[in-house]
Amino acid sequence: MGARTEGLSRSAFLILFALAEQPRHGLAIIDSIAASTKGRVKIGPGTLYGTLQKLLADGLIKEASAAPDPDDDDPRRRYYTLTPKAKRELKSEAARLRVLVDAAIAQGILEA
Amino acid sequence: MAAEPVGRRVVRRLARLAAYVYPQETRIGDFGDVAAHLWDRERASASAFRATLATLKILLADTIKGSFMVWMTRVVRFVGDGGRDVRLAARAVRRRPGFGLLVVLTLGLGIGASATAFDALDRTLLRPLPFHESDRLTYLALRERERGIWSSPWFETLERWRQSAKTLDQIEVFTQSSVVLHGASGAERLDSLSVSGGLLSMLRIVPVAGRLIQPGDAEAGAPPVVMIAEDTWRTRFGADPTLVGRTLSLGSAPQPTTVVGVLPAGAKIDTTLVPAFVTVRLRAREYPRGQFVSLLARMTPGATRESVETELRAITPTDEPGVGTAVPTALTPGELYLGDTFSRGVWLVFAGAIALLTIAIVNAGHLLLGRAAARRHELGVRLALGGSGLRLARLFLAEAFVYIAASVALGIGIMVGLERLIQSYEPRLFMTMDGAGLEGRAIWFILAIAAIATLACAAVPLFQSRAQDLRSVIDAGDAVRSTAKGSPAMRALVMTQAAIAVLLLCGSGVMVRSFSNLMNVDIGMALDRLVEVGATAPGPRYSTSEERGAYLAQVGAALKTIPTVTGVTTSTQPLLSTVRSSAPWLDGEAKPAEPGDSPVGLATVPVNYFDVTGIRLVEGRLFQPEDTADVAVVNAAFAASRGGHVIGRSLYTAARPEPWRIVGVVADVKNWGLAETAARHQVYFLQLRLNPGVFNRFVMRTTGNPSVVLNEARRRIADVDRMVPVMTTQTGEDVIRRQTSQHRFAAVLLSGLAALGFGLALSGVYGLIALNVSQRRRESGIRLALGATRHGVAATIVRSGVLLVAIGGVFGVIGAWLVLPYVEVLLFNVSPSDPWSVVISLMLAAGAAAAAAWIPARRASRIDPARTLRT
Numbered sequence: 014m015g016a017r018t019e020g021l022s023r024s025a026f027l028i029l030f031a032l033a034e035q036p037r038h039g040l041a042i043i044d045s046i047a048a049s050t051k052g053r054v055k056i057g058p059g060t061l062y063g064t065l066q067k068l069l070a071d072g073l074i075k076e077a078s079a080a081p082d083p084d085d086d087d088p089r090r091r092y093y094t095l096t097p098k099a100k101r102e103l104k105s106e107a108a109r110l111r112v113l114v115d116a117a118i119a120q121g122i123l124e125a
Numbered sequence: 126m127a128a129e130p131v132g133r134r135v136v137r138r139l140a141r142l143a144a145y146v147y148p149q150e151t152r153i154g155d156f157g158d159v160a161a162h163l164w165d166r167e168r169a170s171a172s173a174f175r176a177t178l179a180t181l182k183i184l185l186a187d188t189i190k191g192s193f194m195v196w197m198t199r200v201v202r203f204v205g206d207g208g209r210d211v212r213l214a215a216r217a218v219r220r221r222p223g224f225g226l227l228v229v230l231t232l233g234l235g236i237g238a239s240a241t242a243f244d245a246l247d248r249t250l251l252r253p254l255p256f257h258e259s260d261r262l263t264y265l266a267l268r269e270r271e272r273g274i275w276s277s278p279w280f281e282t283l284e285r286w287r288q289s290a291k292t293l294d295q296i297e298v299f300t301q302s303s304v305v306l307h308g309a310s311g312a313e314r315l316d317s318l319s320v321s322g323g324l325l326s327m328l329r330i331v332p333v334a335g336r337l338i339q340p341g342d343a344e345a346g347a348p349p350v351v352m353i354a355e356d357t358w359r360t361r362f363g364a365d366p367t368l369v370g371r372t373l374s375l376g377s378a379p380q381p382t383t384v385v386g387v388l389p390a391g392a393k394i395d396t397t398l399v400p401a402f403v404t405v406r407l408r409a410r411e412y413p414r415g416q417f418v419s420l421l422a423r424m425t426p427g428a429t430r431e432s433v434e435t436e437l438r439a440i441t442p443t444d445e446p447g448v449g450t451a452v453p454t455a456l457t458p459g460e461l462y463l464g465d466t467f468s469r470g471v472w473l474v475f476a477g478a479i480a481l482l483t484i485a486i487v488n489a490g491h492l493l494l495g496r497a498a499a500r501r502h503e504l505g506v507r508l509a510l511g512g513s514g515l516r517l518a519r520l521f522l523a524e525a526f527v528y529i530a531a532s533v534a535l536g537i538g539i540m541v542g543l544e545r546l547i548q549s550y551e552p553r554l555f556m557t558m559d560g561a562g563l564e565g566r567a568i569w570f571i572l573a574i575a576a577i578a579t580l581a582c583a584a585v586p587l588f589q590s591r592a593q594d595l596r597s598v599i600d601a602g603d604a605v606r607s608t609a610k611g612s613p614a615m616r617a618l619v620m621t622q623a624a625i626a627v628l629l630l631c632g633s634g635v636m637v638r639s640f641s642n643l644m645n646v647d648i649g650m651a652l653d654r655l656v657e658v659g660a661t662a663p664g665p666r667y668s669t670s671e672e673r674g675a676y677l678a679q680v681g682a683a684l685k686t687i688p689t690v691t692g693v694t695t696s697t698q699p700l701l702s703t704v705r706s707s708a709p710w711l712d713g714e715a716k717p718a719e720p721g722d723s724p725v726g727l728a729t730v731p732v733n734y735f736d737v738t739g740i741r742l743v744e745g746r747l748f749q750p751e752d753t754a755d756v757a758v759v760n761a762a763f764a765a766s767r768g769g770h771v772i773g774r775s776l777y778t779a780a781r782p783e784p785w786r787i788v789g790v791v792a793d794v795k796n797w798g799l800a801e802t803a804a805r806h807q808v809y810f811l812q813l814r815l816n817p818g819v820f821n822r823f824v825m826r827t828t829g830n831p832s833v834v835l836n837e838a839r840r841r842i843a844d845v846d847r848m849v850p851v852m853t854t855q856t857g858e859d860v861i862r863r864q865t866s867q868h869r870f871a872a873v874l875l876s877g878l879a880a881l882g883f884g885l886a887l888s889g890v891y892g893l894i895a896l897n898v899s900q901r902r903r904e905s906g907i908r909l910a911l912g913a914t915r916h917g918v919a920a921t922i923v924r925s926g927v928l929l930v931a932i933g934g935v936f937g938v939i940g941a942w943l944v945l946p947y948v949e950v951l952l953f954n955v956s957p958s959d960p961w962s963v964v965i966s967l968m969l970a971a972g973a974a975a976a977a978a979w980i981p982a983r984r985a986s987r988i989d990p991a992r993t994l995r996t
Contacts, residue, residue, distance in 0.1 A: 039154045040162045047166065057187025058140055058159035063151050067198075091154070 021106050024056055024064045029073065029095060029103045036077035036094035039065070065093065073099035132177030133168075136160040140184055146192040160184060210523035218527050224496065225528065228489050231888070232532035234881055235485025236574060237539025242478035244544065244567040246471055252566075254458060255393065257329035258423075263430050264461045265296065265420040265437070267451035275461060277418040278453070282445055286453075289440045292428035297324035299394060300418045304351075304402050307374040307848075314851070315357070315401035318394060322405060325352075327423055328394070333358075335369035335386030342385070342405045349382040350405060351375060355390040357401040375402070395419065419461070430455035466950050470871040473948045477632060477878040480625045484882045486578050487625075488889045489528065491618045493521075493582055495896045518583065525582035533575050540567075547874075616929060619886075619893045623933025624940065626879070626886035627970050631941035633872070633879035634962030635955055640872035642954040643865055648701065649794035651739030652857035656825045657700050658684070658838045659853040666848060676846065677815045681823060683841040689829030692737040695812070695821050698728035699853075701860045703796040709808060711767060712775040712784065725763070725806040726796050727778070732811065735791060737826045745772040745789030748811045756811045757785040762804035764790045776808065785810060799864045800953050822853075831856035871951055883970070886930075887977045894926045895981040905985045906993030915986035922985055926978030927971050934970045938963050 021029065031037060031045035039061055046054055056064075068074045077092035095103070117123040129137075140160030144152050163183055167176035218225040254262050265286070266275040278286075287296050299320040306313050322343030330337060333355050342350050353368065362368050372381040388403055424433055437453035460468055660680050662673035684693050703726035708717045732748045734740075735758075743761050757776055764771045775784035793804045815821055827834045839851050862869075898905070905918050945957035 039159060043159065043162060044166070055163065055183050057163070057183045057191065058154070058156035059143065059147055059151070059187045059191030061159060062154050062156070063147065063191050066151050066153055069153075089155070 021102060022064070024060050025068060025073075026103070026106055027054060027056070028061075028064055028068065029099055029106075032074060032093055032095050033100075033103060036092045038090040038092050042093075068099070069093075072096055073102060130168075130173050132173045132180075133161050133164045136164050136177060136180045136184065139181070143184060143188045146188055148196070210519055211526060214520070214524040214527045217524065224492065225531075227888075228492050228528045229531045229535060231485050231488045231492070231885055232529065232578060233535030233539060234885070235482040236532055236536030236571065236578070237543065238878060238881065239475075239478040239482040239574060240536055240540045240567055240571050241543045241547070242475040243570045244540065245547070246475045247566050247570075249471055250457065250460070250468055255391065261424045261426070261428075262328075263422055263424055263433060264456045264458060265422050265433075266454055266456055266461060267448060268454040269451045275417070275454075275456075276451060277420060278441075278448060279446060282441060282448060283420065285440065285445075286437060290433070290436055292425055292433045292436045294423045294425050295323060295327050296420055296422040297321045297327050298418050298420050299324055301395060301400075302404070304375045304404060305379075306401075307379045317402040317404055318400040319404050320394070324394070324421065325388075325392075325403075327421075328392070330392045331389065333387040333389050334366060335384070337386055338403060338405050347405075349375075349380055350385045351382045352386045352388045352403040353384055354388050354401055354403070358387050375404075422455075467867045467870075469948050470867050470951055473632070473871060473951065474874045474878070476944070477629055477875050477882075480629055481878050481882045481885075482574060484622050484625050484885045484889075486581050487618050487622050488885045488892075489532075489578070490582050491615060491622075491889050492892060493525070493528075494615055494618070495892055521583040522579065525579045528582065529575050529579045532578070533571060536571065540571075615893055615896075619889050619929050620933035620936070622886040622889045623930040623970060623974070624936040626883045627934040627937025627966050628940040628944070629875070629879035629882045630966035630969060631938060631962050632945060633876040634966055635945060635952060635957060635959050636868070636872040636875045638955045638959060638962060639952045640865070640868045643799055643868050644861075646795060646799050647792075648799065649740060649792045650701075651826075652701065652861060654827050654831060655700060655738065655857035656827060656831050656834045656838065657853075657855050657857075658823045658825075658835070658842065658851065660821055660823060660842060660849075660851070662849070666846070674815060676849075677821055679845050680842055681815070683845055684823055684825055684838055687825070687827075687834055687837045687841060689827045690825045690834060691828060692733060692826045694731055694734045694737040694824050695815060696728050696730050696734060696824055697821070698726060698796070699822060700824065700855065700857065701794070701796060701799075701864065703805075703807070707779055708806070709776050709778045711771070711777070716777070716779075725808060727808050727810070729810045729812040731813075734809065734824075737824060739826075740794060741792040743790045743792055745787075747789055747791070752788075752811055754811055754813050755783065755785055756788045758789045758791055758809045758811075759787055760791055760793050760804075760807040762793050763806040763808065765804075766806065799861070800868075802954075831858060868951065868953060871948075883973070886970075887973050890926055890930060890974050891977040891980065893929075894922060894978040895984075897925075898922060898981040898985040901985070902988055902993055905988050906990040909986075909988060910990035910994060919979070919982040919986040922982035923975050923978045926982075927974050930970050930974035931967070934967050937970075938967065 027046045027050070028042055030049060031042045034045075037045060043056060043061060046056060065074070069076075073096055074093045075096055077094040114123065118125050137157040137160050140156040144156035160180060164176050164180045167179045171179065256262060265278075267278055269276060283296065283298065286293065290296075297320070299318055302317050302319045303314050304317045306315055320338060322338065322340035325337040326339060332352070335352075338350060338352055341347060351373065353362070358364055358368065368384050369386060370384065372383050374380070375382040382404075394403075422433070424430075433455040434453060437455075441448060441453055660677065662676040667673040667676050681693055681695070684690065708725045709727070710716055730748075732750055732752070735742070735747045744764070745758075747758065748756060759771055759776070767774075771787045771790065774787050776787055777784050791809070794807065795801060796807060797805045823838075825834060825838070835854055835856055839854065842849070842851050908918055909915065941963070942958050949957050
């Protein structure tokens with residue numbers, strides 16, 4: 014698909030990033046994103062589910078078979094986990110970002 | 126559980142609502158829960174109100190951005206898949222080239238014919254004048270009620286309208302004329318347009334060079350000026366910019382005339398004439414009374430053609446000279462130039478073409494339907510494998526699209542070809558066209574019918590595939606096929622086709638009968654081998670009456686020596702036409718009041734006129750060489766109006782006090798037009814020698830080819846004096862062709878459409894029966910096995926085909942009875958519900974349907990029952 018060469022969309026990257034640590038359900042993904050971006054990025058339900066659906070269709074995430082947190086007993090909750098393909102994507106996307114950050118530091122835009 | 130805070134409840138509800146903006150598969154979670162969760166997070170650091178606001182902000186941005194992205198992705202994907210479908214469909218079409226060709230041919234014919242008819246309609250009747258504020262321009266004319274033709278008012282009426290009409294800002298006039306251009310190589314007569322002073326500025330025409338003719342140029346004592354047409358300027362004067370301001374020698378009495386400007390080629394003021402020059406005339410003293418003058422007027426803002434008509438009728442006295450029984454009318458250019466009859470003909474042909482298009486679309490839909498039936502198994506499998514209805518629709522749409530795209534290409538080709546053909550045959554139809562081609566509204570028309578055809582062709586098989594539960598097809602397998610007895614949809618389509626085809630056949634039948642009646646009219650003279658050449662002795666070259674007489678005698682003598690010419694005579698009246706004059710009266714009658722209600726044709730002719738033209742003697746005698754110049758011959762209609770007793774009586778005219786003695790009665794000649802049914806009065810006066818003061822028309826009878834004689838006559842007249850231009854020339858055939866053109870045009874085009882429509886409808890019948898037969902193999906086999914004769918099986922099938930067409934045909938006849946009275950004005954001596962046309966159309970349709978059904982029926986009767994039953 015053509016979209017892959019363009020890199021991941023911002024929300025897709027953030028969701029994959031949130032799922033990298035452990036499988037999460039929708040609301041937990043929102044919290045994780047808010048935490049990792051220090052509250053700067055707040056995604057809404059449409060973006061969340063729209064992106065999840067797209068990531069599912071593209072084979073980057075899949076539904077986790079079992080809830081990682083046994084205390085969590087809400088049966089409506091669906092947990093998502095990364096596929097190996099997503100791990101590679103995330104890695105290359107992060108690498109791409111690092112190149113940008115390094116360049117920004119080299120040009121004095123960011124402090125090291 | 127504690128009651129949920131209001132703000133939290135609001136955002137939860139709103140988010141659930143917002144979820145419906147997204148496609149269904151996106152709603153994998155509860156939007157409300159997410160919104161409530163967001164609210165909780167905001168609430169942790171702010172008031173409930175602020176938390177609600179913040180959450181709403183997130184939701185709003187999310188909904189707008191998110192739903193837009195999701196839908197765009199879907200659209201892009203759908204279109205992308207659509208492209209794949211088109212490729213898929215194109216491949217499917219290529220796999221069955223014969224079938225595809227049939228569909229494309231059918232639709233291409235329909236699209237081509239209807240686009241041509243639309244283009245003709247648009248160019249002649251719909252399109253506004255190509256001038257400034259064209260919606261405020263209107264033509265004015267007098268409509269003669271009884272004959273449905275236009276005439277122009279006399280100058281006095283024009284002046285009255287100019288002064289009194291409040292709905293009109295300005296009335297300008299123009300008329301066709303000709304000028305004689307004197308150059309080094311001799312004199313040449315060129316077409317020109319005479320205009321009133323304000324016409325060109327009213328139309329806001331921008332001259333290519335120089336200036337327009339202006340009102341000042343029309344004032345008494347103004348120096349003679351002329352505008353040259355761009356084409357003439359380029360071809361004859363090499364676009365010489367210094368021509369403007371120079372003088373040319375123009376006119377039969379050569380007069381230095383200043384060229385003031387160049388008229389752009391696009392300014393088609395009179396759409397039936399491409400003039401070489403535009404001159405100023407049409408002041409009171411030059412305003413012609415017999416000739417047609419076009420009145421073009423600018424309406425005041427808010428005025429309509431209706432309000433103009435109402436006002437002009439109110440301010441025009443009915444006893445006004447030149448008006449008579451005619452009524453002032455505001456017209457479009459098409460109505461004026463083509464006339465009521467011709468306009469209706471154009472509409473009729475357009476309606477016929479739309480009928481043909483309908484048949485073509487129905488036929489294509491029918492063919493695709495047949496194919497869908499053959500593909501039921503495949504489609505059933507597709508549906509069973511999870512193909513959605515939408516997906517199936519797209520597949521049908523893509524297939525229809527492929528066919529239509531090819532058909533449109535073919536249709537455009539047909540249109541361009543047809544327009545070329547018609548243009549050479551009936552130039553008035555495409556008179557505003559610079560060569561055939563696609564332009565303007567015709568393109569939109571084609572796109573519109575292409576869209577309709579695509580939808581129709583896609584909808585028919587889709588509807589069909591939905592109606593029959595395709596999933597059952599798989600269970601039942603091929604067994605289902607044998608129960609189909611030609612689906613109701615297909616039978617309805619064939620009946621529709623038959624109805625339209627019979628309607629077209631009736632229309633064309635009536636037109637053809639009308640045209641043949643017209644061609645078989647007793648004209649009253651033997652026109653077919655006559656040639657007419659006009660000649661006059663121009664004033665300055667031949668100053669005395671003797672000189673002019675000698676010149677004309679020389680011309681007459683020169684014409685007599687042309688091989689194959691057996692006789693030469695003259696007349697002051699053109700062939701099969703008349704110059705209307707005030708009525709003469711007989712001894713014992715009062716002089717009729719002006720203007721006469723029934724105009725009389727007066728012609729001055731030499732002794733041999735009746736011999737050469739072949740006009741028959743009815744009573745008394747023709748002119749004899751020993752007659753003196755006071756004898757006259759009248760026509761039968763004139764004699765009948767006086768109870769048949771006219772011979773020996775004295776006839777008086779307003780022109781001279783001495784009477785004429787009537788010596789004979791001749792047959793009526795259709796001088797008022799072939800389609801004229803009322804016999805008009807005509808008087809012939811004996812002319813002893815050519816009248817040098819008037820325009821003389823030489824009429825020759827030939828045993829050879831009239832066109833060859835015409836060319837030879839031109840050469841011989843030029844031999845007498847190269848400096849005198851040859852005037853109007855025509856053959857008897859030209860006259861007939863001109864007078865029958867609108868009938869011929871409607872008959873030929875409508876017959877062509879009917880033949881095409883009929884052919885398409887027949888292929889529809891054939892297709893249906895053939896499909897039916899192949900689906901009913903089993904049934905036919907069983908019948909044969911049970912003892913039915915082969916003939917009986919075939920007859921059953923043929924009967925079903927004929928029955929369909931007959932039922933459709935009856936609807937077609939009803940349609941013809943409803944539609945054709947609207948075009949009665951086009952018909953000559955035939956009723957719009959002509960029983961012969963109806964009977965012949967129905968018999969033709971039924972017979973052809975039987976023939977079309979017979980081919981597959983014979984196939985069915987040859988089925989081997991044993992083999993059919995085993996499989």
